[in-house]
Amino acid sequence: MLDLVPIAIAIHALAAVVWVGGMFFAYTVLRPSLGKFEPPQRLTLWNDVFERFFVWVWMAVIALPLTGYYLTFEYLGGFGSAGMHVHIMHLTGLVMIALFVFLYFIAYRNYRGAVAAKDWPLAAKNLNTIRQIVGSNTVLGLLTVIVGASGRLWG
Numbered sequence: 001m002l003d004l005v006p007i008a009i010a011i012h013a014l015a016a017v018v019w020v021g022g023m024f025f026a027y028t029v030l031r032p033s034l035g036k037f038e039p040p041q042r043l044t045l046w047n048d049v050f051e052r053f054f055v056w057v058w059m060a061v062i063a064l065p066l067t068g069y070y071l072t073f074e075y076l077g078g079f080g081s082a083g084m085h086v087h088i089m090h091l092t093g094l095v096m097i098a099l100f101v102f103l104y105f106i107a108y109r110n111y112r113g114a115v116a117a118k119d120w121p122l123a124a125k126n127l128n129t130i131r132q133i134v135g136s137n138t139v140l141g142l143l144t145v146i147v148g149a150s151g152r153l154w155g
């Protein structure tokens with residue numbers, strides 16, 4: 001029978017790279033590079049960036065738990081026999097996903113509405129919330145990648 005474990009690990013790792021790498025780039029490279037633009041330009045550009053990036057984040061947010069649970073049960077024999085690193089990754093992964101769902105359905109929804117209405121102060125306020133959540137998720141994501149990638153050696 002076809003062994004899906006290597007495929008699941010590959011998809012899991014790719015989803016982590018795309019999501020965490022994208023947030024890292026947005027936070028540490030793109031954000032400080034846009035300071036010279038006026039608010040209407042900057043806030044409209046972020047709107048376009050989010051519209052494209054969040055499609056990829058949704059794919060990652062669906063793929064990570066699907067492949068993660070598959071690996072836990074098919075490869076490691078369930079949560080009872082999985083190492084501590086899988087429990088930590090499970091917890092931090094679910095927190096990251098919950099933060100993204102909140103970001104998408106509350107802060108980003110308000111942000112999009114404010115940009116469409118050209119209400120720049122309201123857009124800036126919601127962008128600040130998005131920035132804080134993305135900042136937290138970047139740190140959590142980097143830690144989760146460390147735990148996920150190194151955990152089999154200590155977990």
Ligand code: HEM
Pocket residue numbers: 009012013016019020064065067068069071072076083086089090091092093094096141144145146148149151152
């Ligand atoms: C529902 C949440 C998750 C579950 C149940 C889960 C489960 C797993 C399992 C079972 C493994 C294999 C561990 C081993 O070989 O000992 C793994 C590996 C890994 N996970 Fe997760 N994971 C989850 C979320 C995440 C998230 C959110 C990230 C990063 C953003 C992540 C990043 C990684 C990485 C980088 C690896 C190592 C891949 C490799 O080098 O082979 N995981 N995960």
